Amino acid sequence: MxxxxxxxxxxxxxxxxxxxxxxxxxxxxxxxxxRPEEAPQRFTYSEWDFFTRGTKLGVFDL
Incomplete structure (x- = not known):
């Protein structure tokens, strides 16, 4: 997506x-x-890319 x-x-x-x-x-x-009134977490494109790639690879699985 x-x-x-x-x-x-x-x-x-x-x-x-x-x-x-x-x-x-x-x-x-x-x-x-x-809680939409609270401040959001902010990520650079590089940070977001690293996170989503790691998620797809199962790096953060428990």
Whole structure:
């Protein structure tokens, strides 16, 4: 899935626990959908790329 610019995209594994992600011109923002008023976590494109590649490889699996 490709993230759209300046639009929050919601991801849910089921239940009420959802994460929203948004792509801006210089970074990727991540927030808790249940607390949209709180400041989002900010990641550079390089950080986000590293994280998503690691996730696909199972690096963060428990």
């Amino acid at each position: 490709t993230l759209k610019f300046d639009v929050w995209t919601k991801f849910s594994g089921g239940g009420d626990n959802c994460v929203e992600v948004m792509r801006t011109a210089d970074e990727v923002l991540v927030r808790n959908s249940n």
